Amino acid sequence: MSASLSILTPILGLFFAQRRRNLLIGAALSATTVAAGIALLGLSGWFITATGIAGLSAATISTFDVFMPSAGIRLLALCRTASRYGERLTTHDATLSVLAALRERLFRGWAMPGAARALARRPARLLFRLTGDIDALDSLYLRVLVPAGVAIVAALAASIALGFMNPLFGLTAGGVLFVAGIGIPLLAGRRATKHARRRTYGIEAIRARTIDLVAGQTDLLMAGRLIAQGMAIADADRYAAGADDRLNRIEAAVTVCFGLTATALLTGSLLTVAALAGAGRIGPPVATLGILIAFAAVEPFGALRRGAMELGRTLLAARRIAPRLSADEEAHCKAAPDPGLSLFLDGVTAGYDAQTPVLRDINLDLKAGEKLALVGSSGAGKSTLLSLLAAEMRPIQGSVSSLDATLLTQRTELFRDSLRGNLQLANPDAADATLQEALTAAGLLNDVLALPRGLDTPLGEGGMGLSGGQSRRLALARLFLRDTPLWLLDEPTEGLDGATARDVMNRLADKAQGRSLVVATHIRREAAIADIIAVIENGRITEFWRRGEAAFEKALNRLKPD
């Protein structure tokens, strides 16, 4: 368990690094609320009993001071209300702002090179990290740490107060409160971890399968798998519900344990104060005070019940998020090549798993400003090489260094946003004039100006509302807005008609002047832009020709004609 708790260290570090003052003030106010509540209940009990006894005789009725205790009760009541209000304000504000910062940090991590591939492979899982896991962390401070701290303060305060009546009484009550109050939530947290993890996986599966059902409805229907997919969702639902059921049982067991502890403590306290009062060591008002203090000291432990259940979920969330927090950002940054080079690969082996490398022993360098075409049959490893250069993946062996690069993938990724929003992804600060310049270079400005809302035209999911050619030109305009010294293009004109494709390539060649370019292609018109052709077969570079060499033209002529 201590190993599990150590997982919380980076998360706690983040909490306290960001809003240390507010979190500490919140915890202090929380402890004040509980201490005031215990004192209020104890003092009220003492006051009622003492007043009743004083009223029994005419001699004491006139000397009994009712003003001080009642003023004390009013003060404690006010203090409790004010500190509870202040605590809610401070702790919730601090927690929410820490979580917002954490969400931003994770999001930035996933916007880095390398993350797109992971996101594409496990979209549901990563979405859950940003939503469910971060939400689970808000329990860490509010429902686990603060209640645990407050419960310890309450146990200490009760132990000291009862210790004044009888040291053994104080020690025993404090011991029971500590052992049960902290032990039960820890045990429950430990038992809940497995089920919390299952519940999380179940919910992830429900989300992923439901998205597949909605997005792939037509394909599923054609393959006769629609009902099977529905059943797969029901399976995931049953799995999550089973885990939920186990968690509810654990929660119910915690409630029973806390109830039994509270009853045992109260019974013990009642018997102890009765014995002390019987022996004349304390009077009836102090006996009432003792029982009520024990009664009030149990209350904060009730709040830990929820925390105990959340502990499993929180530990799991922390375990999943912590590596991302400690992952050094430089790990994803590529090394820069020697001056004068735009990229340098030395003995590179790479692949999607270490057992089956896709690229083997690749040695390649490209001077700054040179343009390289990667050709080879389908599945040879061209796109994989581009991913390596874009730092989307890391080599299994060897080293890769390249200048800052922009990757234009085979698919045009357009979002449900305005045309302007889709363009500004490449350069969030770009003004309309810059966007229009990029659109002109991509040959799309006239089409955009013909639209009634121009740059404000909303696009549907996946760029719906634009033709294939227009979408590709929009992707091109986005590339032009990225002023990086190296552009990586994966079949940039695939799927376009000949005239549009030639136009796109001319515009690309224009804009690429002075930059380095690597284009993965099967088509002659795309490779024709290059100074060098590298042929990849089965993950190895088998040929390497420079413009001017006879074999360069031969290699070009082997490609698919325009």
Ligand SMILES: Nc1ncnc2c1ncn2[C@@H]1O[C@H](COP(=O)(O)OP(=O)(O)OP(=O)(O)O)[C@@H](O)[C@H]1O
């Ligand atoms: N995300 C992935 N996970 C696992 N294997 C992959 C992944 N992407 C590609 N591969 C495999 O890696 C090998 C090389 O694929 P890659 O896409 O690099 O080839 P390519 O030369 O670009 O092909 P094409 O010309 O058809 O685009 C193929 O066997 C492919 O199945």
